[in-house]
Amino acid sequence: MNYVKITRYRKKSPLKTKICIISDIHFSPKESSKRFNKVLKSIKKESPGYILIPGDIIDSADAVDDEKEFYRVLDWFKELSQLAKVFISRGNHDMYRRPNDDNDKRRWLLDYNELFWDKLRKISNIFVLENSGYSDERVYVFGVDLPPEYYNFEQVSFGKSTIFHPVRENKSELLHTLEKSSLDTEKSKINFFLCHSPIYMTDPDILKKLDGFDYIVSGHMHNGIVPPILNELWRGTRGILSPTRELFPLNSRRGNIDKGGKLVISGAVTTFAACAGKKRIFRGLFPIYMTVIEL
Ligand SMILES: [Fe+2]
DSSP states (O other): OOOEEEEEEEOOOTTOOEEEEOBOOOBOTTSOHHHHHHHHHHHHHHOOSEEEEOSOOBSSGGGGOSHHHHHHHHHHHHHHHTTSEEEEOOOGGGGEEOOSOGGGTTOOEEOOOHHHHHHHHTSTTEEEOSSEEEEOSSEEEEEOOOOTTTTTHHHHHTTOOOSSSOOOOOHHHHHHHHHHSOOOOOTTSEEEEEOSOOTTTTOHHHHHHTTTOSEEEEOOSGGGGOOHHHHHHSOSSOOSBOTTOOBSOSSOSEESGGGTOSEEEOOBSSSSOGGGGGGGGGGGGSOEEEEEEEO
16 A cells, blocks of 8 residues: 555644654665655655654664665665754664574564664754754754663563563653653744653653643554554544554554644554564555644
């Protein structure tokens, strides 16, 4: 299918610009460039002022080991950076490596592939925000880099999550990360907070800390793998399944921006990527999701 499905929100603002949000790109050698070129084309058509990417750029750290793949991804980002300023926060897939050993596939290793991220950081107009912020004359963007402990990396990396025992994300690690960060916002600007996971982004304890932000932008949930037609008909934010195999999880789709809230949850560019294994046969059912906020 691979068409681009745009969810559009219009908000009153003196900014007069467009924000394009794409998430969970999951680059891997298994994905052809066709999908990614469609994303570029759609963003170009919108001619946004800013592009926000809340994580899971690559499917796993090993996805860019091959030199050809390494430069395919970087060249894509170079093209993207020519359309607008690009802000990136990292996701859980950006820090995992799959072992080479076929017998050991379920065990994941912690690896950020720093060579790749270093090159990405050096592209002009690309801003990788690791518990840090960036401001220009119109916006302030802060990106949170959640640690492996937040995702309960140990359990996930040994394939221990099932629908009967989903792995919970760790709220206290999130609070701890936020406490260490400087979350001052700038009143004269529109303030964006990028966080890969939206799970706790409606939690009162967390929202208290993010009071100054106008928008919270997340991905991670892959729209709760709700198929497109059901996605339109089924109200609310619940999905079918979370990435850690929780059934009917809240905060999986849309967020509450259409109800006057500040949370935007973007669907994935690649809903079932290489790491999804056999489930990848369903990937044709899902469009490429993009969210546009017109301010
Ligand atoms: Fe993802």
